[in-house]
Amino acid sequence: MFSTEIIKNYIEEKKHDFIFDVRHRPSDDVILLYVPQEKIIEKSKKGFTSSRQLEFIKKKIEAEYEMPVEVVVTQSEDHFELEAGIFQILNRKFDDRVLALYLSFSGHKKVNVWIDIEGLNKDILQSIEKHLCNILDEANILVNVISWASTEPELPTLASILREIKIYQPIDLDGLLKLLHKNFYSIPDKWLNRKLDQLRKRGFLRREKNGCYVLTALAVASVPAGTRYTSSDIERALALGKRKW
Amino acid sequence: MKLVGEKLENYAVSESDENIKDLFGRSAFNRYYYAAFLITREMLGGINPKWKKTPHKEIPELLKGAVRKPVIQRLKQNAKKDLITNGELSALQTKLTNATNELANLLVQAYDVRLIADYEPERHILIKNRVIILSSCKLTSANNWADRASAYCKDIRKAWKGSGLV
Numbered sequence: 001m002f003s004t005e006i007i008k009n010y011i012e013e014k015k016h017d018f019i020f021d022v023r024h025r026p027s028d029d030v031i032l033l034y035v036p037q038e039k040i041i042e043k044s045k046k047g048f049t050s051s052r053q054l055e056f057i058k059k060k061i062e063a064e065y066e067m068p069v070e071v072v073v074t075q076s077e078d079h080f081e082l083e084a085g086i087f088q089i090l091n092r093k094f095d096d097r098v099l100a101l102y103l104s105f106s107g108h109k110k111v112n113v114w115i116d117i118e119g120l121n122k123d124i125l126q127s128i129e130k131h132l133c134n135i136l137d138e139a140n141i142l143v144n145v146i147s148w149a150s151t152e153p154e155l156p157t158l159a160s161i162l163r164e165i166k167i168y169q170p171i172d173l174d175g176l177l178k179l180l181h182k183n184f185y186s187i188p189d190k191w192l193n194r195k196l197d198q199l200r201k202r203g204f205l206r207r208e209k210n211g212c213y214v215l216t217a218l219a220v221a222s223v224p225a226g227t228r229y230t231s232s233d234i235e236r237a238l239a240l241g242k243r244k245w
Numbered sequence: 246m247k248l249v250g251e252k253l254e255n256y257a258v259s260e261s262d263e264n265i266k267d268l269f270g271r272s273a274f275n276r277y278y279y280a281a282f283l284i285t286r287e288m289l290g291g292i293n294p295k296w297k298k299t300p301h302k303e304i305p306e307l308l309k310g311a312v313r314k315p316v317i318q319r320l321k322q323n324a325k326k327d328l329i330t331n332g333e334l335s336a337l338q339t340k341l342t343n344a345t346n347e348l349a350n351l352l353v354q355a356y357d358v359r360l361i362a363d364y365e366p367e368r369h370i371l372i373k374n375r376v377i378i379l380s381s382c383k384l385t386s387a388n389n390w391a392d393r394a395s396a397y398c399k400d401i402r403k404a405w406k407g408s409g410l411v
Binding site: 025026027028032037051070071072073074075080100102104112114116144145147149156157158159160162163183202222223224228230232 | 291292293294295302319323326327328329333336337339340343344346347350353354357360361363364365381382383386389392393395396397399400406407408409410411
């Protein structure tokens with residue numbers, strides 16, 4: 001059986017002290033390197049590592065010892081306690097509207113947050129975001145990105161608007177609004193009208209006399225297509241089929 | 246699947262016989278892994294049907310490579326044509342990178358614990374403050390693997406949608 005001591009010695013020699021454990025998994029014959037998440041930062045420095053360096057170490061060991069290697073990123077006890085603490089504080093403040101909250105650290109100081117809220121709207125979103133940033137700021141932690149899981153709080157990109165129009169064209173403003181509301185909870189009519197006008201002026205759309213929008217050749221060339229089931233061409237064909245029958 | 250894991254977890258916690266506790270506890274880890282795996286597989290199949298059959302071990306690499314690359318390429322092309330703003334490009338790119346990294350890390354860790362649970366019976370569960378632990382992983386943490394996976398999958402879908410690819 002393979003001895004992990006050789007790998008441990010290699011890691012010690014290379015001073016990769018952010019790898020806290022090495023294990024051989026007999027069921028699939030893989031070497032596992034265990035690294036705490038808080039030791040992974042964007043650019044590696046003494047005592048810390050980066051995703052890029054871990055990938056390099058993994059490949060180096062694989063080549064040297066001719067065995068597959070996996071890096072297992074682990075979360076500390078502090079991580080889960082902080083997560084649970086913030087979850088409780090926010091729920092106390094916002095009447096149990098926070099359904100879930102997950103943190104992902106990049107080093108000790110930077111964090112990405114995923115939040116699921118009941119009944120998401122712009123006011124509650126801003127209020128929770130402000131409160132969350134204050135709590136983390138007190139702990140000297142910088143919020144990098146917040147993701148709202150319930151539904152998409154941002155507005156659709158022009159690329160996704162063009163794709164929807166390609167599939168369902170000719171389509172008027174109300175029809176398009178209905179389609180987009182499935183994924184974007186609050187798109188103002190005026191905002192969408194402005195975007196459509198913008199696309200029309202730039203030659204991506206044509207507005208017909210009955211108020212329906214259709215793509216121009218420029219837009220057709222800009223919307224990704226292909227032969228996959230999820231291709232806009234296939235979705236267009238399926239939408240036409242539904243419309244016909 | 247998560248529901249099954251929870252039933253097994255409850256049974257393991259309330260069981261007094263150490264051997265039975267061990268059996269139910271490790272089975273709960275297995276189910277929690279599969280709950281996260283199935284959510285990921287569903288998301289992958291939604292963006293490319295071929296990816297639905299990706300073997301367990303290949304999913305983390307797929308997430309960091311093929312799931313990310315076409316979206317970032319397309320987002321950059323869209324930015325050149327002014328179909329997305331630089332702000333949208335940066336936000337979607339960051340979200341996609343974070344979510345794929347987190348999901349890949351979660352699946353590697355959960356898969357490791359699942360293999361220990363299934364194939365290394367000599368490594369028994371530990372009980373600390375009424376919490377079941379296997380290979381330093383708490384069953385209470387494994388309980389939210391599926392919900393975490395679901396949150397990361399939503400961000401990955403958003404990035405694919407924002408790029409116009411799906």
